[in-house]
Amino acid sequence: MTHNPIIRLSDVSLVYQGKTILDSVDFSLDRGEFCYLIGNTGSGKSSLLKLIYRDAIPTRGEVYVGQTRIDTLRNTEIPGLRRKLGIVFQDFQLLHDRNVFENIAFALEITGKNRKEIKEKVLELLNQVGLTHKQKSKTTDLSGGEQQRVVIARALANDPEILLADEPTGNLDPSAAESIMDLLRQINRRGMSVLMVTHDHALVKKYPFRTIQIMDGQLRKTPVFSRISEGL
Amino acid sequence: MKLFYVIREGFAGLFRTKFSSFTSLFSLFLSVLLLSVLSRIGYSAYEFAQVLKQDISVEVFLKNINPQRTTEFRRLLAEEEWVAKVEYISREQAAERFRAEFGEGAESLVELNFLPASFILQVVDTVQLSRINEKLSDLRNVDLVDEVVFNAALLEILEERTETLATAGLAIGAFILLVSLLLIYNTIRLTIYAKRDLIRAMKLIGATNSFIKGPFVVEGFIQGILAACLATAVHMFIFHALIPNQIPQLGVLEWPFGRWFYLIGSLFGISLLVGWWGSYWASSRFIGKTTLTRDSLLPKSAR
Ligand SMILES: Nc1ncnc2c1ncn2[C@@H]1O[C@H](COP(=O)(O)OP(=O)(O)OP(=O)(O)O)[C@@H](O)[C@H]1O
Ligand SMILES: [Mg+2]
Numbered sequence: 408m409t410h411n412p413i414i415r416l417s418d419v420s421l422v423y424q425g426k427t428i429l430d431s432v433d434f435s436l437d438r439g440e441f442c443y444l445i446g447n448t449g450s451g452k453s454s455l456l457k458l459i460y461r462d463a464i465p466t467r468g469e470v471y472v473g474q475t476r477i478d479t480l481r482n483t484e485i486p487g488l489r490r491k492l493g494i495v496f497q498d499f500q501l502l503h504d505r506n507v508f509e510n511i512a513f514a515l516e517i518t519g520k521n522r523k524e525i526k527e528k529v530l531e532l533l534n535q536v537g538l539t540h541k542q543k544s545k546t547t548d549l550s551g552g553e554q555q556r557v558v559i560a561r562a563l564a565n566d567p568e569i570l571l572a573d574e575p576t577g578n579l580d581p582s583a584a585e586s587i588m589d590l591l592r593q594i595n596r597r598g599m600s601v602l603m604v605t606h607d608h609a610l611v612k613k614y615p616f617r618t619i620q621i622m623d624g625q626l627r628k629t630p631v632f633s634r635i636s637e638g639l
Numbered sequence: 640m641k642l643f644y645v646i647r648e649g650f651a652g653l654f655r656t657k658f659s660s661f662t663s664l665f666s667l668f669l670s671v672l673l674l675s676v677l678s679r680i681g682y683s684a685y686e687f688a689q690v691l692k693q694d695i696s697v698e699v700f701l702k703n704i705n706p707q708r709t710t711e712f713r714r715l716l717a718e719e720e721w722v723a724k725v726e727y728i729s730r731e732q733a734a735e736r737f738r739a740e741f742g743e744g745a746e747s748l749v750e751l752n753f754l755p756a757s758f759i760l761q762v763v764d765t766v767q768l769s770r771i772n773e774k775l776s777d778l779r780n781v782d783l784v785d786e787v788v789f790n791a792a793l794l795e796i797l798e799e800r801t802e803t804l805a806t807a808g809l810a811i812g813a814f815i816l817l818v819s820l821l822l823i824y825n826t827i828r829l830t831i832y833a834k835r836d837l838i839r840a841m842k843l844i845g846a847t848n849s850f851i852k853g854p855f856v857v858e859g860f861i862q863g864i865l866a867a868c869l870a871t872a873v874h875m876f877i878f879h880a881l882i883p884n885q886i887p888q889l890g891v892l893e894w895p896f897g898r899w900f901y902l903i904g905s906l907f908g909i910s911l912l913v914g915w916w917g918s919y920w921a922s923s924r925f926i927g928k929t930t931l932t933r934d935s936l937l938p939k940s941a942r
Contacts, residue, residue, distance in 0.1 A: 482848075486842075490844070564844070
């Protein structure tokens with residue numbers, strides 16, 4: 408382990424409406440690491456991600472992204488944090504009144520890039536996720552796997568340091584899920600840190616990485632998967 | 640790029656919530672139209688009253704003739720701030736005038752020395768009637784004065800009506816304006832609600848609230864422009880076609896201060912201000928409240 412993690416949660420507790428969702432959690436993700444977060448439904452996986460993209464504020468403890476403490480950020484600083492994060496959800500969150508190209512370009516428009524820069528970047532991203540031929544398609548004409556690729560391309564648009572994925576394969580059939588996993592692994596190999604929430608044990612077995620399990624609001628390393636990942 | 644984006648999205652928002660866009664636009668249109676019509680009528684009535692005042696004089700009939708006191712009284716009258724001009728009519732001049740009016744024959748009927756001497760006062764035309772009336776009751780108490788005649792019934796009615804009309808009209812106009820503000824606020828709130836997925840997607844990729852706000856504020860602004868254009872068109876129709884046609888003796892009423900752009904400028908100013916304000920207010924409030932996820936864990940105080 409390096410001493411310069413990209414994400415660090417230190418003694419974090421999250422209580423929401425009187426319910427303890429996370430209890431004294433310590434967690435860190437190294438730069439360039441791929442890590443799974445697993446656990447039963449309602450165990451707090453999505454909540455942990457929310458702490459990182461600031462859709463939740465810890466009741467106790469500290470959350471860092473890189474060197475920045477984010478639980479104390481002012482509201483005006485939150486967009487800056489989110490540009491450092493690529494966020495992918497299970498439901499694809501595409502804008503169906505725009506085509507594939509426009510959905511990705513949209514993420515670049517907010518940063519004030521010019522038309523030419525946007526076009527170049529979008530084409531590069533489409534190439535990376537293997538959808539160059541679908542750039543003019545309506546999002547509703549795409550398969551689930553293809554839609555998720557568009558989402559991933561959009562998440563990568565502003566060159567984030569971390570990819571946070573909450574069950575990115577949750578709505579996909581096994582073969583589409585595997586091709587998304589291949590894509591995420593490939594992105595990770597290029598140096599992106601990835602934190603992925605999943606329910607899919609088969610996938611974890613097939614693509615083994617460090618795996619953290621949440622149970623009763625606390626983290627535990629799962630012996631079986633971590634042994635596999637250590638063996639690699 | 641950005642400008643094009645906010646304008647396109649602003650128009651799209653207008654159509655997305657057609658019904659409430661229409662109501663807020665219509666109410667804004669109605670309020671600025673009402674205000675502009677009232678200003679124009681009010682101003683014309685005011686102008687007309689000024690003109691009438693120039694023709695109105697006060698006759699002060701004197702009791703007996705004490706030349707020294709009369710001269711003194713005349714000097715005092717001339718110093719009054721509401722008096723523009725003082726003219727002295729002696730008994731002889733009064734008789735002369737009577738004769739001129741009724742002919743030589745009148746003399747043989749009556750001795751004309753029953754006519755008293757008087758002052759005829761021209762009133763300063765910017766002075767309010769109520770102020771003049773006050774002054775006249777003072778005058779009636781002067782021992783030299785026998786009677787004061789001031790025939791301004793028409794003028795009085797005109798001034799009174801104008802004032803009532805202006806006060807009631809402004810109150811109603813201001814009220815509808817307030818209602819328009821709330822309706823625009825509500826339209827923008829609905830647009831934001833209809834577009835919450837877009838707003839979430841924008842927050843997801845790190846758009847700032849002020850960037851997200853842009854199109855919504857522009858939407859309110861567009862409503863302001865449309866309402867002002869419509870109100871101007873109807874205003875022009877009323878004052879330059881309808882009234883001159885239906886009431887030809889009135890003709891085309893004058894623009895306040897003689898130029899069209901004071902009134903039309905204020906109309907646009909008020910309309911744009913209300914459109915902008917309502918949408919800015921709503922978007923500041925509701926875009927902040929739209930959280931990245933539907934099941935956000937942010938405490939209410941942090942939204
Ligand atoms: N917006 C909310 N309001 C109230 N309670 C919530 C909210 N969001 C989550 N919770 C509660 O917090 C706990 C953790 O929820 P979370 O969504 O993090 O679970 P999860 O591990 O992601 O579950 P799943 O696998 O079903 O997605 C659950 O008990 C849930 O009921
Ligand atoms: Mg979840």
